[in-house]
Amino acid sequence: MFHLLVAYRGWPEGGGSISNSRIYIKKNEEPGNFFLSEGGRLDAAKISQVPALFMTEIDGDGPQLARVGHITSVVQGPSETSIQYVAESGIKPIPNEDIRRYAPQLGISRGMLIHTHWAVAQADLFKVLLMNQQKSQPASPVFNLDALHQPQQSLVSVMMPFAAEFDPVYAAIQAAVNSLGLEPMRADNFWEHHYVIQDIVNLIARARLI
Numbered sequence: 001m002f003h004l005l006v007a008y009r010g011w012p013e014g015g016g017s018i019s020n021s022r023i024y025i026k027k028n029e030e031p032g033n034f035f036l037s038e039g040g041r042l043d044a045a046k047i048s049q050v051p052a053l054f055m056t057e058i059d060g061d062g063p064q065l066a067r068v069g070h071i072t073s074v075v076q077g078p079s080e081t082s083i084q085y086v087a088e089s090g091i092k093p094i095p096n097e098d099i100r101r102y103a104p105q106l107g108i109s110r111g112m113l114i115h116t117h118w119a120v121a122q123a124d125l126f127k128v129l130l131m132n133q134q135k136s137q138p139a140s141p142v143f144n145l146d147a148l149h150q151p152q153q154s155l156v157s158v159m160m161p162f163a164a165e166f167d168p169v170y171a172a173i174q175a176a177v178n179s180l181g182l183e184p185m186r187a188d189n190f191w192e193h194h195y196v197i198q199d200i201v202n203l204i205a206r207a208r209l210i
Contacts, residue, residue, distance in 0.1 A: 001031055002125035003052035003071065004108060005118045006085070010062030011054040015073075015084040024082060024119040034101065044074040051125050058096050058113045060085060065093040091138065094129070104126055110119040143198060147205035154183050157207035159200075162188045182208070 005011065007018065025032035027040045037043045048071055055066035068091045073084035096113070103110050107123040156177045160166055170186065177184040185207075187200040204210060 001050050002121055002123065003050065003118065004112065004121050005052060005054050006057055007116050008057050008060040015082065017082045018118055019080055022117045024117055031122055035120065042074045042076060047074055053125060054085065055099060057115060058100060062095040066096060066099050067093055071107035074121060092149060102112045102132055143201045145205060146175050147202040150206055152206045153208050155185045155207045156182050157203045157210045158184050158186045159210060160186065
């Protein structure tokens with residue numbers, strides 16, 4: 001689930017405002033009704049729990065880019081609502097054309113991208129963006145990167161020399177990682193491919209932490 005906020009001139013860094021008539025979050029309509037208080041007003045605490053996508057209308061008078069962030073403050077006035085938000089620093093601005101292409105996966109119609117409004121969509125925003133980012137990455141001419149699609153949430157990849165004098169270091173790392181309920185692994189602990197470098201690549205690709 002995520003908030004979709006579209007504006008003709010885009011959203012200024014950190015915040016902006018939107019006409020109350022353009023907020024399509026209704027008390028008797030899912031999923032938007034989750035974000036309303038019993039009195040029917042926007043509940044900032046609930047709103048902040050899910051990500052938001054801020055973008056300029058496609059062909060609007062502003063940067064043709066979208067930003068991912070989280071809404072931190074909502075102040076409703078008689079005719080307009082002011083919004084403060086924090087952009088996700090680890091996610092680069094996304095071209096509007098990409099959002100248009102992802103629209104079916106995001107559970108939104110393309111018509112929703114060409115007029116100012118605030119609505120709630122059901123899709124997993126981060127998953128859609130991640131999957132499309134991986135698809136857009138060029139295939140490696142050297143390594144097989146299929147392991148990127150086989151993540152192991154408990155796996156910690158340990159990159160270090162295989163020399164015997166480092167065994168006590170690895171033992172200490174193992175103890176620390178195991179104490180967190182995770183599984184440490186070095187590439188010399190298994191053999192899946194003829195070339196050890198491919199095993200190292202797979203280990204990195206599947207790991208939760210390195």
